[in-house]
Every structure is written in structure tokens, then in C-alpha cells.
Amino acid sequence: MPRFPNIAAACWLAVALPAVAADLPSCADTKVKLPEADRQTTDDHRLFERPVVDYPAGTDPALVDDYLALSVGVDASGRPTCVGGLASEEGLPKIRAQLAAAVPGWRYRPFEREGRAVAMQVQQPIDVQILPGRVVEVPPVRAEDTSVTLVRVGCFWQCAEYAITVRGDGWVGYRGLRHVAVPDDRAWKLPAAEVAPLLALARDPGLWAAEDDYRAQVHDAETIMVRVDAGGRRKQSLVYPASHPAAPIALRRLAEAIVQRTGVHRWVYLSDDTIDVLQKEGFDFASPAGRDLLVRSFHHRHRLDEAAILRLLELGASAETAASPEPWTVLDIALRERRAALVEPLIAHGVLMTDGRPDQGKIDAAFRAAIQGGRLAPVQRLWRIAGVQSNPALTYPDPNEEGPSPRRALPVTLLLERDLVDKAWEGFAIARWLDGQGADLSALSSRGTGLLSIAAHADDPEFMRYLLARGLDPASLGEREFMRFSVRHGEDLALQMLDAQLAHRPRGWELPSDFLEVAELQGWPRVIAWLEAHPEVAVRAPRKPCPRAAQVASKSESPTSAASRCGADS
Known part of the structure; x- marks a missing residue:
């Protein structure tokens, strides 16, 4: 920012x-x-x-x-x-x-x-x-010879891409490009009352004073192109990202008004309105096109219309898709987004099938998605679905390893991650249940992340206590995370973490230099007594401040040795 x-x-x-x-x-x-x-x-x-x-x-x-x-x-x-x-x-x-x-x-x-x-x-x-730095004459904007156009093109995460034009006489033309529910060409008519506000916005002096191109050095953002044709004159501006602060607000206001006045979202995102129009046109929902419509409706995971999706299934849309090297289904999105109402209907409509048979790859992928969704009931539901195996796999290939050799298998427990806005996350319950099924709790990813770090990120002390009781090594947390979690959740947990660390390192180790100071500030007499009773556990010596003269190494001395003279870390 x-x-x-x-x-x-x-x-x-x-x-x-x-x-x-x-x-x-x-x-x-x-x-x-x-x-x-x-x-x-x-x-x-x-x-x-x-x-x-x-x-x-x-x-x-x-x-x-x-x-x-x-x-x-x-x-x-x-x-x-x-x-x-x-x-x-x-x-x-x-x-x-x-x-x-x-x-x-x-x-x-x-x-x-x-x-x-x-x-x-x-x-x-x-x-x-x-604000624009110039004033440009605004041409006459009349209904009979004016049109406004909006083009949206995407980002890395499947932003909707489409073009829509509105003429002054009310004619609307839409073309779905990518990541939209209906990627067809469509045309309809708007009443004059809906067109008038668009013409008013097309007269905004700020719009005509805009530059032709606004670009910022950012990644993965939506681009909009706004165009007004009026009386033989054209004003067109490309804005990337769409919220670029240098672009006059008139451009964004016109883009928003085109979307709102035309109702174009009925073709961009699946809704009951979409289905109503398609039904009137005689659309065959049980056809491959109906299945494709269902899949496209999941492109925008944060705008899933559960009622419309369920209605689509009731009208005969199949959820079964072809096999692929990387099995993926719309059920995975429903599970990750915690859309519980969609899970059973999608399973019933063949989402885990390929050529009429249970697909083990799809079952395993859905099981992993349920774990990522952070709810225990769907995890247990997927566990009961058999493919070639009686249960889903408890491991998956490390996605961060590349090359022709087989990738390292990681336990599915490492897929747990709490979205901090999710107040009902059941990660601890899922981990405990997976533990009962034989999943590995102690493994670390190729980046060194383990379940202890996941519990710390989730700020879940009960989860942490369970993992420590199961023998996990708290050293995987790192010093700062170890201290931060201890301070946040009290002396009892700090003692449990120290005991767990000692169990893995009976010859001792070094604590951060400020650990003792933190214990004294927190009023932890038992932790202080523990440190006194375990001389094999050292507290790293604090840094000594360096006089300015000592900080400057001589020509014959390296900066490293100069730092060591002051007791600083090298």
C-alpha cells in the first residue's frame, strides 16, 4: 500500500x-x-x-x-x-x-x-x-447519436471479462469473453428512464478531460476500458487498475452505472434471473451445455448463488466432469467456501464420478478441500466415500517440489489454515479426528511449516496444548513465534512449551536474550524457577550497545569482527 x-x-x-x-x-x-x-x-x-x-x-x-x-x-x-x-x-x-x-x-x-x-x-x-489538470469542451450528447461502452478484462483469479454497449435509443449489446456464466452474445432493450442517467454521466466534463491511458505498476488487478461515442466524437480511456487514483471518478461512475442500469450481472453471475431467461428460450439444462453452465457458475467463489445452483441441479444439470491429471470439481469450491447446502446435492449429481464410476482422484481432492474449508462434518462425510480405496488418502504430493522424480508425500493435516475472519473454524477438531485416523501430526512442509505454526497462526491455545501433549517439537515455531504465543496465552502454556522443548533437547538450548525479561515483566515465577532449575537451558546474552567510535571498523578489521567486539549478533 x-x-x-x-x-x-x-x-x-x-x-x-x-x-x-x-x-x-x-x-x-x-x-x-x-x-x-x-x-x-x-x-x-x-x-x-x-x-x-x-x-x-x-x-x-x-x-x-x-x-x-x-x-x-x-x-x-x-x-x-x-x-x-x-x-x-x-x-x-x-x-x-x-x-x-x-x-x-x-x-x-x-x-x-x-x-x-x-x-x-x-x-x-x-x-x-x-482532479484533471485540464478542461476539455464537452460535445453535444444526444440520445440519437450517442453510445457508451464498458469493457472489463481480467486478473489472475478469474475476474469476469466481458464487453457491453448501450445506445441512446436503449439497445444493449453484450459479449461474454471469459469467466462469465453465459459467454454468448446477447442483446436487449432498456427503457428510456434507464438510459437517461447514462447519458447524463456521459456529459461529465471530468470524463472528457481524462487521459487516454492510466496504468500503475501493480499485478493481478482488473482493467476497465470506458468509451463514449457522441456526435461523431469519441472519448476512450483505459484504466489499470480499475481504481487508479489518477483517473477521474467520472470514468468509474459511468462504468458502475452501465453495470447497474443494464442488469448485465444476470449473464456474468448465475442467478434465478439467468435461469428464468434461459428457460423461456428452451435451454436444455440436462445437456453438456447445462453442465458447463454449472461449472462456470463457480468461477466467482465469493458470489455463489446457492439457490440458483440448486435450481440448476433440479433442472437436470450434471455435476460430472471428465477425468483430468489434476482432479478438480465444483465440489472443491463449495467445500472450501463452506457452502454446506451444496455438498450433498453435488455428490448426488455425480460430482465425484467419472464415466459413471467413483473417481479416486476427485474423492481425494474433495477430501483435501473439506479440510481446507475448516469444518469437521464435511471431512467426515468425504471420508466415508469409497473409490478404488475404502477411504480418501491421508497424504498428498508436495506442491512446492518440482522435477521428474516422485514428489514427497505430505500429510493432509498441513492443509489446515484458519481464515482469521472465520470465527467458527474447526481446525483443532479436524486435526484431532485425523489423528485418530492415523494422519501424521509432526511432519513439516518444505518451507518448515508444521501444525504448531498452524495452531499459533490460528491463535488456538487448546490446539497448541494438544499438539505439545502429542510430542511435537516446539522448536518448529521459531523463537519469536514461541515467545509471542507464550506471552499471549500465559504461564501454564509457556511452561508446557519449555517442557516439550527440553524433551527434544535434553542437553539444552539457547532461549532468546529477552525471554527472561519477558518472564519477569509478565510475573511468571514458575517459569523463572524452571529456568533456574535447568542450567542446561541458557538465555542468550543481550547485545551490548556500541559506542559510535567502536561501530566503525578500521581498514584492517572486518565489519563482522567490529560487531563482535560490541557483543552484537554477527
Whole structure:
């Protein structure tokens, strides 16, 4: 993320809604912990114009953070109740203060959990732009000779790629390119009321003042191309990434409006609307084309419409795909994304079959995906499915090894990894169950990662205690992780980790130089007594500060020996 100098003082805020005088309290002062909504979910519920932070013309784009978001507490009706921090590498207090003044006027469509409206902590995205440094005459924009076009092309992670054009008379043309539910050419008509806002945006002076090309040195981002043809004149701008701060906000606003007004998402992402149209056209859902539609509907794993997918299966779409060297099925995505409602229907529709028979490769891949999903019930369900073997494999080839020789087999336990936003992760339960099936708990990946590191990353002390009790070596954690986890979870766990380390190293080892200091600060008398009772376990000598003169090595002395004279690490 770009770093900020004191540029916040040079920018100001434009918002669609006027500021409201009443200040909201800080979310830090509230005692109730609210569930959190991510940026995309927040923006999907927004009922106001997204706020914009404007930077003066000529600002270096490298100094602008194009990924701003403001944390806001929202009640069950969608009304803001508190203002949190600005999600940015720097504090940007001036921008936050200006944004906070407008927050009381914001409104959201109510957020729901399990069918009822709930309060939510949201991350509201904030648009940024560098104002154009020129003024360009805007040509007449008339319905009879104007069209607007949006082209989206992708990223490494299967972003939707398509082109859509809207003419002033309401004609819409769509072409699906890649990673869309329906990759056909489509045409339909929009009412005049939907076209008028697009024509209004096409008249924005900021759009006509835009440069032809905006590119940043980033990777794996979406590119958009926005074009307006009006009265024989054409304005076309390519923007990469789509949120490039130097691009006038008018380009992004027009792109968003084209998507919203045309309803193009019915062809990009599978929905009931997609199925309704295809049914009217007589689409054969039981055909190979129906199976392909099902597979494409999983391209966008964060936008899976479970109801539409289940309806597609009910209409006869097959989930069985051809065999491949790297078995992969849509079930893998459903398991990783914890879409429990899709698991049994997909299995029933042949997702683990090839040519009518259970495919061991697909079964093994789905079992691994269930482990990655972090829920025990699907792991146990996949374990009961037999192919050539009575159960799925408990190992898999190391994906980080290359070459013609057979790759090292790693235990499936190393696939456990907690997504920190997943509050219901069942990694400990899965590991304990896999232990009972004979899986190896002690192995390390080629990068040195083991289950202890996985438990530490998950911040799960019970998981850690179980692994230590099973004899795992805490040295695999590394010194810093060892200390950090000990401090976080108390003296009992610190003692257990020391005992486990000693069991593997009876002749002793060295602890970090500040371990004793940490133990004293934490008030751990038993740990201090343990260290005194085990002289074979040394605490590394702390570094001695070097006088400035001693830091400078003479011409005949190496920097390494100069450092050693001061007791510094070489």
C-alpha cells in the first residue's frame, strides 16, 4: 500500500449527502462487539453516493492510497451509530474527520443474519481521485447519436471479462469473453428512464478531460476500458487498475452505472434471473451445455448463488466432469467456501464420478478441500466415500517440489489454515479426528511449516496444548513465534512449551536474550524457577550497545569482527 506523507492537508472531501451536525461516538468507545461486513458486502448495501476524496491536479499517484475504507457501526435499520478508524497504513486524521462529518447522513439496506436484520460493523469503501489538470469542451450528447461502452478484462483469479454497449435509443449489446456464466452474445432493450442517467454521466466534463491511458505498476488487478461515442466524437480511456487514483471518478461512475442500469450481472453471475431467461428460450439444462453452465457458475467463489445452483441441479444439470491429471470439481469450491447446502446435492449429481464410476482422484481432492474449508462434518462425510480405496488418502504430493522424480508425500493435516475472519473454524477438531485416523501430526512442509505454526497462526491455545501433549517439537515455531504465543496465552502454556522443548533437547538450548525479561515483566515465577532449575537451558546474552567510535571498523578489521567486539549478533 502506498505510504502517505503529509498530503492529507492538501485534499478535501466531496460527498453526495450533506454533513449532519450531530457527531457520532467513536466505535472504540462501544462495549458491544458487532459482527463484521467486508468492503464488498458493505458497498452492496449502500443507499448513498459513495464518498470521494479529491486530490489536487498534479499529485503524484504513488502518494495516494486508492484503497481507503472507513469503519462504521450500523444498527439493524441501516443507520450509522458510531465511527471507527480509517483503514489505511497511515492515520490520515484530517481525511477521517472530514468523512466522519458526513457519516450520520449515510443509510444502508439492513444487513441480515439467518433471516433477521442485525447491527453490523462495516468497512465503507472510499473513492479517491486526482482532479484533471485540464478542461476539455464537452460535445453535444444526444440520445440519437450517442453510445457508451464498458469493457472489463481480467486478473489472475478469474475476474469476469466481458464487453457491453448501450445506445441512446436503449439497445444493449453484450459479449461474454471469459469467466462469465453465459459467454454468448446477447442483446436487449432498456427503457428510456434507464438510459437517461447514462447519458447524463456521459456529459461529465471530468470524463472528457481524462487521459487516454492510466496504468500503475501493480499485478493481478482488473482493467476497465470506458468509451463514449457522441456526435461523431469519441472519448476512450483505459484504466489499470480499475481504481487508479489518477483517473477521474467520472470514468468509474459511468462504468458502475452501465453495470447497474443494464442488469448485465444476470449473464456474468448465475442467478434465478439467468435461469428464468434461459428457460423461456428452451435451454436444455440436462445437456453438456447445462453442465458447463454449472461449472462456470463457480468461477466467482465469493458470489455463489446457492439457490440458483440448486435450481440448476433440479433442472437436470450434471455435476460430472471428465477425468483430468489434476482432479478438480465444483465440489472443491463449495467445500472450501463452506457452502454446506451444496455438498450433498453435488455428490448426488455425480460430482465425484467419472464415466459413471467413483473417481479416486476427485474423492481425494474433495477430501483435501473439506479440510481446507475448516469444518469437521464435511471431512467426515468425504471420508466415508469409497473409490478404488475404502477411504480418501491421508497424504498428498508436495506442491512446492518440482522435477521428474516422485514428489514427497505430505500429510493432509498441513492443509489446515484458519481464515482469521472465520470465527467458527474447526481446525483443532479436524486435526484431532485425523489423528485418530492415523494422519501424521509432526511432519513439516518444505518451507518448515508444521501444525504448531498452524495452531499459533490460528491463535488456538487448546490446539497448541494438544499438539505439545502429542510430542511435537516446539522448536518448529521459531523463537519469536514461541515467545509471542507464550506471552499471549500465559504461564501454564509457556511452561508446557519449555517442557516439550527440553524433551527434544535434553542437553539444552539457547532461549532468546529477552525471554527472561519477558518472564519477569509478565510475573511468571514458575517459569523463572524452571529456568533456574535447568542450567542446561541458557538465555542468550543481550547485545551490548556500541559506542559510535567502536561501530566503525578500521581498514584492517572486518565489519563482522567490529560487531563482535560490541557483543552484537554477527
